[in-house]
Amino acid sequence: MPKLLVLVSFLLLSACQLLPLGGQARYERQAWEERPAGCRGEACPLVNIDTLHFPDEPALDRLIEQRLLEMTRLHANDPLPASLREYQRSYLSGAEPEQTSYLQAQVREQHDGLIVIELSSYQYTGGAHGLPGRGFINYERRGDRELQLADLLLPGQEAAFWSLAAEAHQRWLVEKGHATDKEFVAFWQFQPTRNIALLSDRVLLKYDVYSIAPYASGHPELSIPKEQLRGILKPQYL
Template sequence: MFACKKLVTISLGLLLSACQSLLPGNSPLPVQRVAWESIQPGCTGDTCPLVNIDTLIFPDETQLNGLIEQRLLQMTNDSPGAPLPASLQSYEKDFLHSAQRGWHSYLQAKVREQHDQLVIIELSSYLSTGGAHGMPGRGFINYDRRLQKALSLQDLLLPGQTDAFWSLAGQAHQRWLTANQLDQNPEHIGKWPFERTENVALGQAEVLLKYDVYSIAPYSSGHPQLTIPYSQLQGILKPQYFPARD
């Protein structure tokens, strides 16, 4: 038996600030949070291996639920090409079976926003298996309720506008460098040049791009986040993915 603590909370409302606007007919999907933590069986002390999982279940949204679990499982894979665990429960069991003292794994899915028939899920992970520090991960799911699918960047952009989008992202990177007083640091710019990311989210206020550690900045910078205002995306983003305004 696993020594574990479980917490399940159910909310039929929006898991966000009450001030977020929702247009008529665009009520948020009800969502259930499911969270638990398991410690290696038979282990005692502060350094016992553990797995902490904090995820979501959307009633009547089987496809979205499966997608969330799949994306979390992908974040556990530190060996490219290795098969994914069958489920979060099997991952937990296998990790704790082979883990050494001090190892731990955290997986989380949370609702970042719901707006305009979109559900924006932010995924987080942290895996520590020895060494100076663990490796965190981040990701997004842009789920279109009308199409019942997760949107790729190509789903969001007008044909032929990929380069234009990344040109705007490069400008956002320059703003980030300036805000962090790194734009005059040739050593940083030479070592950490701009690159593309798969982590793009359609926020209600702006488009967000989040980067993995060691991508465009050192580990100490965490997960750099760039933003692109919707006003710059006219002619680049498909019209249906501009947020509606009251």
């Protein structure tokens, strides 16, 4: 075989290996709600679980369950149950009236060989309101792995990324009418977040309650358009 033909064949094979997996990943919703056996009425404690099953992505299945279980922790050192079903049984066996636990996983987007999962939780143990939680999984199908921020950024670009996030925070303050409120700006200052989603057109940052705004503000979202991230994100993620 001529050398040029060998080289072209090698380049075509390499390109195919680098292309994202074709099509959308198959998944199904798995949802259920349970109360203690024999309990009736609105005061009954309950567990509501709304999760996902990816038949062709077993590593992602395990990761989703692990992350949802981590969101059940009320204290950092609380042991993790072995499974969502085990969590349900354990919770209901010791829950007080009106206590509730909601856990949810949803597909936020699929694009370019990535699956972006949004995780939500709500734990009510009493008082005026419960504690909601949020999180993301950016799952790269080609490598069967979760992408962390360090995987997305070019070397040495973390400070530049958070500088753009701070600018997005300023836009959020203006949009929500807080920019001229000196007390709000002084108390609810910008900070990084671990909840980062790599969407098709932007990077989305979602904040926990009480992080950069009061509880009534819910989960603030900041967006950085991808065109602003050239030279900061690795080219394959643009």
